[in-house]
Amino acid sequence: MPKWRTPVLALAVASAMALAAVLPVGPLVAFVAGGLGALLVAVALAPRPRPPPAAEPPPLPRGDAVERVRSSSSARALIETLPSPLLIIARTGRVAYANPAAQRALPRLQPGVHFANLIRAPAFVEAVGATLADGDERSVQFAAHQGRERFFEARVGLLPIDAAFGPEAQAPEAQVIVQIEDRTEARRAEQLRSDFIANASHELRTPLASIIGYIETLQNHAKNDPAAREKFLAIMDREAARMQRLVDDLMSLSRIELTEHVRPVEEWSLNAIAAESASALVPLARQQGVTLVIELEPSGATVLGDRDQLAQVFSNLVDNAVKYAGPERTVRLFAAAPSKAHPSRHGVTVADDGPGIPREHLPRLTERFYRVNVSSSRNKGGTGLGLAIVKHILNRHEGRLEIASTPGKGSVFTVWLPRGGGSDPALGAATEPDRQSA
Numbered sequence: 001m002p003k004w005r006t007p008v009l010a011l012a013v014a015s016a017m018a019l020a021a022v023l024p025v026g027p028l029v030a031f032v033a034g035g036l037g038a039l040l041v042a043v044a045l046a047p048r049p050r051p052p053p054a055a056e057p058p059p060l061p062r063g064d065a066v067e068r069v070r071s072s073s074s075a076r077a078l079i080e081t082l083p084s085p086l087l088i089i090a091r092t093g094r095v096a097y098a099n100p101a102a103q104r105a106l107p108r109l110q111p112g113v114h115f116a117n118l119i120r121a122p123a124f125v126e127a128v129g130a131t132l133a134d135g136d137e138r139s140v141q142f143a144a145h146q147g148r149e150r151f152f153e154a155r156v157g158l159l160p161i162d163a164a165f166g167p168e169a170q171a172p173e174a175q176v177i178v179q180i181e182d183r184t185e186a187r188r189a190e191q192l193r194s195d196f197i198a199n200a201s202h203e204l205r206t207p208l209a210s211i212i213g214y215i216e217t218l219q220n221h222a223k224n225d226p227a228a229r230e231k232f233l234a235i236m237d238r239e240a241a242r243m244q245r246l247v248d249d250l251m252s253l254s255r256i257e258l259t260e261h262v263r264p265v266e267e268w269s270l271n272a273i274a275a276e277s278a279s280a281l282v283p284l285a286r287q288q289g290v291t292l293v294i295e296l297e298p299s300g301a302t303v304l305g306d307r308d309q310l311a312q313v314f315s316n317l318v319d320n321a322v323k324y325a326g327p328e329r330t331v332r333l334f335a336a337a338p339s340k341a342h343p344s345r346h347g348v349t350v351a352d353d354g355p356g357i358p359r360e361h362l363p364r365l366t367e368r369f370y371r372v373n374v375s376s377s378r379n380k381g382g383t384g385l386g387l388a389i390v391k392h393i394l395n396r397h398e399g400r401l402e403i404a405s406t407p408g409k410g411s412v413f414t415v416w417l418p419r420g421g422g423s424d425p426a427l428g429a430a431t432e433p434d435r436q437s438a
């Protein structure tokens with residue numbers, strides 16, 4: 001008998017006796033009615049017996065075949081999603097399997113193609129042949145021309161015999177697995193970095209060598225020559241200032257690179273920042289005989305930006321314009337007319353009527369240390385980093401630099417920045433155009 005039945009029967013008897021005592025019916029009817037009611041309540045409250053557990057699926061056979069199917073299909077699913085190309089090459093040398101990344105990257109890939117026809121780089125062919133022969137793992141770097149030169153690294157190893165991929169690979173023989181990585185961008189970055197270090201040390205070494213040379217001269221031949229001493233000290237002063245500017249620009253560049261991935265959040269009037277940093281160069285322009293005209297309404301559109309960095313952008317552009325335009329020329333700053341090429345952006349232009357820049361140089365002007373004329377830049381105190389700094393600051397701000405120039409007529413540099421939410425009252429109180437000239 002189940003455990004719950006004993007107390008239920010006891011309850012039924014007890015309630016029947018109680019009802020028989022209180023109800024105005026015969027004791028037998030009361031006994032039966034009380035017993036039935038108690039029985040119903042007891043059944044409702046009684047713990048229900050559990051259904052028998054569902055039959056477990058029969059265990060899968062754990063033989064080698066099933067394990068292999070499982071592991072090879074999950075391994076296959078995994079390598080199908082790999083972003084880098086992966087090949088499996090059968091003993092015959094034919095490609096037995098290529099993942100989707102390999103299919104995208106290798107235009108010569110055909111079913112059953114021989115690996116040596118697929119990638120013809122001698123280093124690659126040699127490495128795969130050697131692993132097929134001795135089973136050792138190796139890694140090899142090679143270049144390939146796909147429109148332009150690209151650099152790859154391939155890791156070649158032996159695949160376990162039972163991990164078969166594709167019909168070519170069914171033979172119970174060793175197969176080779178090749179993982180290829182496109183190292184072009186990494187290599188380009190390494191190259192840029194080492195070029196940069198070489199250029200920076202060359203730029204520093206030249207004035208340093210000159211200063212050391214003059215020190216020696218002053219210690220020897222010019223020891224007692226006051227006129228020579230004055231002349232050499234002036235040159236040393238100029239060279240030391242050049243080194244200082246270079247170190248300052250290098251420091252700025254590295255600081256900007258550190259924050260390049262962080263979007264600025266403060267809202268400023270771009271016109272006001274540009275006008276303010278141009279105003280600081282009025283004395284320099286006057287000294288050079290250049291007329292600097294600032295035609296910017298300080299209210300204007302707001303942009304999200306780092307105030308100091310945006311000020312540096314305009315300081316570099318106006319400094320260049322004044323420097324390269326030369327005496328009796330004019331440099332103007334004004335708000336750019338809205339452009340379809342730069343929707344939702346506000347532009348400020350720095351234009352000069354100086355010598356201009358030949359067209360072929362325009363795309364390279366923002367490269368570090370790139371100058372149209374090295375000696376002219378040096379004579380004018382240039383470091384070759386001004387426009388590279390502008391480019392990095394604008395990258396951080398998701399801005400653009402547009403350069404237009406006509407040799408003999410002048411250059412136009414326009415800075416475009418995404419518009420912010422409104423105009424900045426703190427900076428944009430004045431409504432009259434701010435005109436200044438030197």
Ligand code: ADP
Pocket residue numbers: 320321322324325352354355356357365366370371372373377378381382383384385386387388411
């Ligand atoms: P630099 O310190 O040499 O001025 P930048 O990066 O600022 O370096 O500028 C790169 C080169 O672009 C300059 O060397 C110069 O040849 C050219 N350039 C920049 N601005 C002007 C301009 N307004 N007019 C003519 N050439 C310019």
